[in-house]
Amino acid sequence: MKNVTFYLDFVSPYAYLAFHALPQALEGCSYRMEYRPIVLGAVFKANAVPSPAQQPAKRDWIRRHTTWLAEQAGLTSFAPAVNHPFSSIPLSRMALACSEDGAINRYVANAVFAHCWEAGGADPLDLQRLEALRAVLHKQWQPTIQSVDDEAIKQRLRANTDAALATGLFGVPSFVVDGELLWGLDALPMLRARLLG
Incomplete structure (x- = not known):
């Protein structure tokens, strides 16, 4: 059995699509x-590149492309947030309030992705x-965490x-298996091949 790390940011519709x-x-x-x-x-800051979603033409393309990809995948509830790109930090902190070590389970990831990308374009913040x-995640919440502003959450x-960043990561979704970085939704077949040897 191989261990795979899926690095994600909830602001990325491509990470949402890869997750599903x-x-x-x-x-x-x-x-x-x-x-x-x-x-x-x-x-992006560490790599000295701008966010694609902050460039109007690229943002429009991302919206059109991911909507089409979601339709092709049968994800009929997909609806980009009207205020994309939004700050995902509060959402990531909320997810990490359900974690002991910085990794979250699939239930938590799904709940936060749905909050961002399946709400008819509503503001995730x-x-x-x-x-x-928070009510949806209540049973997953770690008892030692008082709020998403706890220093432990920020540190995670x-x-x-x-x-x-230490893996050389430059975007999401990214997957690391046996120290090898694979980037992007279209890398899933390559990830499969890597897992199959």
Whole structure:
């Protein structure tokens, strides 16, 4: 069995699409998936590149492309947030409040991705919606965590981002298996091949 680290940022619609494509793409493979939220903005800054979603033409392309990809995948509930790109830090911290070591489980990842990309374009940072997400995650929440502003949560997010950068990561979704980095939604067949040897 291979260990795979899936580095993600909830702001990325491509990470959302990869998350939903994983079970089918890796069917029959023996692996253990570890989901680790990172700060994509920090990755862009470290690599001295601008965020594609902050460039109007690229942002429009990302919206059209990911909507088409979601339709092709049968993800009919996909709806890009009208305020994309949004700050995903509060969402990643909320997810990491459900973690002991910086990795989150599939249930938590799915809940946060759905909050961002399956809400008919609603603002993921709306306070009422954030409170509703917290209620969804309530049973997963670590008892030692008082709020998403706890230093332990901030440290987990920094540590995940630093670990991702140490692999040479430059975007999400990214997967690391046996120290090898694979990037992008279209890398899933390559990831499958890697797991199959």
